[in-house]
Amino acid sequence: MIFSFTKALFIEDLDIKSLNQIWSGLVDRHFFYQNDDDDIEATLNSDWFQQLSDADQEVYRQAVVSSMQCNEDIIVQVIIGETHTPYEALHYLGAPLKIILENSKNDSKFLNALFRSFPDESKAIVEGLSEIWVEFALGGGQTTIKDVIETEVAKYHSERFPKSGEEYLKCFVLFDSDKTYRDAAFKNSVNDLIGFLESKKLPYHVLEKREMENYIPDSAFGSVENNREFIEAYLRLNAEQKDYFDLEKGLPDKNFDTLPEEIKILFDTVSEDDKKIFRKNDLTRFSGAERQDFKTECPELFNSEEVTRETLLERTRHQSNPNELKDIIQKIREQL
Secondary structure (H helix, E strand, O other): OEEEEOHHHHOOOOOHHHHHHHHHHOOOOOEEOOOOHHHHHHHHOOHHHHOOOHHHHHHHHHHHHHHHHOOOOOOOOEEEOOOEOHHHHHHHHHOOEEEEEOOHHHHHHHHHHHHHHOHHHHHHHHHHHHOOOEEEEEOOOHHHHHHHHHHHHOOOOOOOOOOOHHHHOOEEEEEOOOOOOOOOOOOHHHHHHHHHHHHOOOOEEEOOOOOHHHHOOHHHHHHOOOOHHHHHHHHOOOHHHHHHOOOOOOOOOOOHHHOOHHHHHHOOOOOHHHHHHHHHOOOOOOOOOOOOOHHHHHHHHHHOOOOOHHHHHHHHOOOOOOOHHHHHHHHHHOOO
């Protein structure tokens, strides 16, 4: 995240304690940018700057030099003295980015596979995870993510946080589309969540495919020893069919002609034998155990050596947005 100081910061009583904490603990984590001559002069002449050690003064000077040499279009998210007080900035910049998932333990395997497979794009995120600047948070499902966010927002209720609580919340929300075919409308629960997040101006991404499991590359299923008849039939589906197929439950156990028209059109090319397999079998007992373990065991395939940049791109190249996986990484990186 990019932050700066404005000259207005040094006009009134200065919160030197908060500024010192920002400079000593957060300047290495975030990027300090300042290239306005008046702001620089005010900073250099401030009581805060004068009490810094020689080493910290040099860090400031080097940051200004880097700012002057920067040719990119810079968007400064935190302007201390304008958008945030020092106290607000200290807590906002110091807070971890919460990646809110429906199931933080299982769904994080999908994201970790992306970070591993796209290392250049994900370098800052991986560092953030190792330093606990980024953490996965349990949303508990589309209908409860709202409650999770409102609980976090409620923490910012004191007079030292005068803005709406969501303005201090650093989060990114990722959730399934639950679509059963490409042009299907979102369910009410998805629409309600999107509306809530947009009303709070919180960043999010809805997956294009049905669920995270639909992104698993075909080759990763080679290591699965159980339910091979079902898996082999699944692998015979075309790319779009795999996008919206219910990997856990298969097709409803009813006459194919009684299914909704859109589902019949999507799976029309599937052989009668495979349709029968999908109606009579499922992957609820993914590992072959007596208990239903699909939700815990199937995501483990994201840890497979078969899940690579190449196989993930192959699995998404036909999509409406073939760059979706990189876009997810970019959206997360923008919140750091």
